[in-house]
Amino acid sequence: MDRIDLKILGCLQDDAMMPVAAVAEKAGLSTSPCWRRIQALIEKKIIRRRVALLDANLVNVPVTVFVTLKTNKHHSKWMTTFAREIAKIPEVTEFYRMSGEVDYLLRIVVPDVAAYDNVYKRLISAAELFDVSSSFAMETIKYSTALPLNYAKV
Missing domain, CATH: 1.10.10.10 (Winged helix-like DNA-binding domain superfamily/Winged helix DNA-binding domain)
Structure with a gap:
């Protein structure tokens, strides 16, 4: 490059x-x-794909929920099954395995709290979890899908 x-x-x-x-x-x-x-x-797979970014309000998913998950299960079979089940939930737009006190972090978009409750029920039925904590975003200050290019090796 x-x-x-x-x-x-x-x-x-x-x-x-x-x-x-x-x-x-x-x-x-x-x-x-x-x-x-x-x-x-x-x-070279530097460009992975091209997508359209939609307006969350106009497609009726204005509520963003960040969910932290903790588990007592730390083996590959559990993780594989859990990841497969979470990937089936369309409201989960981002899914990360974390270091530190939290095992997983999810970003979920929904129309309202009732819709989130339905997603929550699917989350807790997907696998055995020790703790599920939800935080609702009150305001989006910055949102970008663009990666910083100043670190790219030229």
Whole structure:
């Protein structure tokens, strides 16, 4: 990767539907070389996929809940089963295995508290858990899917 690739990645992180000609102009290239670079970034799996970011309010999931989970089970069979079951819950948009006092962290989006209660019931039936703690986001201060590119090796 070089600085031109980083410019291309920056453009696509900002707007994945940006026409190649516009990306090329911002990166200082003509269209064909820019398209080839994008294809190379896809082949190298630097660009994993292109997605549409939706407005949570307009698709009726304005409530974000961060859920911390603790378990007494720390073996691969339990973890594999648990991960498979959690992955089936569409309201879970992010799922992390953590270090420290919390074992797992989930980001869940729902229309309201009643919908979260239904998700909670699915969570606790997915596997044996020691503790489930929920925190409702009151306000989104910053939300971005863009990764910082200043650490990329050029």
